[in-house]
Amino acid sequence: MKLGPEFAGRVALLTGAAGGIGREIAKRLDDAGLRLVLCDLNQDGLAELAAELKQEPLLIAGDLCQRSLLEHICQTVEEKFGRLDILLNNAAVVRTDRFDEYTLDHIESDLHINLITPLLLSRIMVPLLKQAPDPRIINTISLGGVLPMPESPLYSASKFGLRGATLSIAVDFEKKGIKVGGILPSSVDTAQLRHEALTGGSALNFIDPPQSPSHVADEMLRMLLEPRYERYPKVSDAMLVRLAMLFPNKIGKIINWFEKKGQAGRKRYLEERGLTSQVVRW
Ligand SMILES: NC(=O)c1ccc[n+]([C@@H]2O[C@H](COP(=O)([O-])OP(=O)(O)OC[C@H]3O[C@@H](n4cnc5c(N)ncnc54)[C@H](O)[C@@H]3O)[C@@H](O)[C@H]2O)c1
Numbered sequence: 001m002k003l004g005p006e007f008a009g010r011v012a013l014l015t016g017a018a019g020g021i022g023r024e025i026a027k028r029l030d031d032a033g034l035r036l037v038l039c040d041l042n043q044d045g046l047a048e049l050a051a052e053l054k055q056e057p058l059l060i061a062g063d064l065c066q067r068s069l070l071e072h073i074c075q076t077v078e079e080k081f082g083r084l085d086i087l088l089n090n091a092a093v094v095r096t097d098r099f100d101e102y103t104l105d106h107i108e109s110d111l112h113i114n115l116i117t118p119l120l121l122s123r124i125m126v127p128l129l130k131q132a133p134d135p136r137i138i139n140t141i142s143l144g145g146v147l148p149m150p151e152s153p154l155y156s157a158s159k160f161g162l163r164g165a166t167l168s169i170a171v172d173f174e175k176k177g178i179k180v181g182g183i184l185p186s187s188v189d190t191a192q193l194r195h196e197a198l199t200g201g202s203a204l205n206f207i208d209p210p211q212s213p214s215h216v217a218d219e220m221l222r223m224l225l226e227p228r229y230e231r232y233p234k235v236s237d238a239m240l241v242r243l244a245m246l247f248p249n250k251i252g253k254i255i256n257w258f259e260k261k262g263q264a265g266r267k268r269y270l271e272e273r274g275l276t277s278q279v280v281r282w
Helices: 020-031 043-052 067-081 104-129 153-174 191-198 213-225 235-244 248-272
Strands: 011-015 035-040 058-061 086-089 136-140 179-183
Touching: 011 020, 011 067, 011 104, 020 035, 020 043, 020 213, 035 043, 035 067, 043 058, 058 067, 067 104, 086 104, 104 136, 104 153, 136 153, 136 213, 153 179, 179 213, 191 248
Parallel strands: 011 035, 011 086, 035 058, 086 136, 136 179
Antiparallel strands: none
């Protein structure tokens, strides 16, 4: 999957760029000649990524939960480019604390980076997006935004929220010339998934082998080429979870049915990567 020459020179801002999926997306956009603004908490990860790119990106390291950082990003993009063509809200965290274990600070911080930050950044960037001829906002959501995950309640809360916001804004912004959509991957082989595997995250993530970050990056390019409200990198998983959600009162039973297969998949995932000895919670 490749972007055409019409994308060269467009300005794209990507959050969570140093993560597994972010890095792949950044490389694909760089290949297509886009000018990149890459943001992440992980300064070293950003520098490593930049060294692999053909063009020099603008790197902004820091905690995207700080509103002052979002305003700084906006001001920097305005001064350097005068417009923003593509905003990719991709940074997120997953924690596997059950709801009765969650600290109040973590409830706030997880909702912040996963839900509030994409909304704040999108809102702040609207004036710069409106300067672009064909502006886009794409949010990395998750199938955890369709099917509840009892092991990661705040992740589900934030991704359900982000999905609702994405669809609402997409319909409204369509009339205003900004195309908005969300990508909803199932499990992807990144640091986030490894964390879930080691700390007792949802076994449903491991029913099938995880997708590669490159597969999700392909879907992101597809979204740029053919914008839609939603895209699902793995359509079969998406059909299954949407079908399950037709029966919300049976969701506990449905999750339990799949649990056994997921546990076997997680065991295999950990063994294949030599991670079994590092398991913190099964
Ligand atoms: N990995 C999966 O199985 C999976 C499945 C569905 C959806 N997703 C979504 O894909 C996106 C990318 O996830 P990933 O798998 O690449 O995870 P990852 O952990 O590899 O990357 C996430 C990145 O976000 C950054 N980040 C986190 N908090 C931040 C903060 N406060 N400020 C700035 N940066 C911050 C991290 O430093 C990291 O580089 C996320 O939105 C995630 O929810 C992942």
